[in-house]
Amino acid sequence: METTTIITADDHPLLLKGLNDFLLERGYNIIGSGKNGREAYNLIVNKNPNIAILDIQMPFMSGIEIAQKCKTDCSETKIILITLHKEREIYEQAKELNIFGYILKEFALEEIETCLDNVINGEHYFSPNIATNLNKKNPDTSILSVLTPSEKKILKLIAKDKTNKEIASLLFISYRTVEKHRSNIIHKLDLEQKTNSLLIWAKQNQANLN
Template sequence: MNTSIVIADDHPLMLRGLTDFLTSKGFNIVGSATDGNSAYNLIVKLKPQIAILDIRMPHKTGLEIAEACKKNDLPTKIILITFDKEEEVFDQAKAFNVYGYILKEFAIEEIETCIESVVNGVPYFSEEIASYLEASDEENKPDELNLLTKSELKIVKLISENKTSQDVADELSISVRTVDKHRSNIVSKLGLDNKPTSLSIWASLNKRHL
C-alpha cells in the first residue's frame, strides 16, 4: 500500500500507536503533528491522500482544519478521530466534507477499514456513532409526525426543502389546490398557527426526522 497519510493528535500515545500500527500495515506515513497548525501546514506542503486528525487539538481543531481544506480545495481526504458523539459536531464534520469519523475507543480496530473505504471514495463512519445518532434522533422525533399520513409526510418533507406549493404540486403531480388543502390539514394536526411561514419553519426545524 502506498497511501500517503499525515497523522495529528496531541496525545503522544495515541499518535505513536496509530503511526506504528499503520506503518506495520504498509501505509506510507509522510508526517505527524501534535497540534492543529502544524498538521494543517503538513497537509498544505505534502498534500497527502489522507489526513487522520484528532478533533480537539491546540491552535487548530480537526474541524477547523477540515473547513480550511474545503475552503482551499485541498485534495486531502480528512478522517477525524474523537470521543465526541454530539450530533452538532457530526453535522459539522459532514458539512466540511469529512470522509471518515471514528470514535477513539475503536480507532485501532476500525482505522484500516476506514482508510481503505476512503481511498476508494466511500465515506466511512463508525457504526457506533451512526447507531447512537439514530437512537438519539428517534428519541427526539416529534410525536406529531405520527399524526400525519404518508402523503402529508411527503409534502412536509418537500416544504422542509423550501419548495413552494407550486413546486410540491409539480413534483407530486397534484393540483396546487390539493397541496393547499393538505397544508391546512397538516397545520391543524401539528397545532400550528395559520401564519404562512409557520409550517415552513416547523418543517425546517424537523427536517432530519422526515
C-alpha cells in the same frame, strides 16, 4: 497502500505514537505527524498528502476547522476525523464538509484499516458505532406526523426558547391560540402535564424538527 501518503495529528503523544506504530506495522506510508492543529494544517499545505487522519479536538485548530480551511483551499487531501464526540451536530457538520472518515477513538484501532480501505477507494466511512448511538438518542420521526404544520412551527420555536408571547408575535396569532396549540401538542405527544415537559421534549428532538 504504500503509494497512498498519509499524515496524522493528535495532541496526545502516546495516542499519536500508538496510531503511527499501528499503521506503519501494516505498511501504510506515514509522511508526517503533527502535535496540534496548526502543525497538521501546515503538513497538509506543504506535503499535500492523500489522507490526513486528525484528532477532532486539538490546540490552535480543531479537526473541523482544518477541514473547513481545506475545503476553502480546494485541497484534495481526504480528511479522516478520530473523535470522542458523539453529538449529532458535529456528525452532521462533518458530513457537510465532505469529510471522508469519522470514527470514535474507542474503536479507532478496530476501524481505522476499514476506514482507510474505503477512503483510499474514494468512498466515505462513518463509524456505524456513531450511527447506532445517534439512533438510540433520536426517536422515530414518524411521531411528528400527528402534528399539524402550525403545531410543528410552534414546536420549533419552543425548542428555540421562545415564550408564548414571542411565538404569538412571530406567527401573528393570539396568545390564547398559542396556549391551545401547546395543549394539543402535549396531548398528541402523550407528554406528562408537567412544567417544561414540552420544552424538554422539543430540545431533545430539535434535530428532527428541521
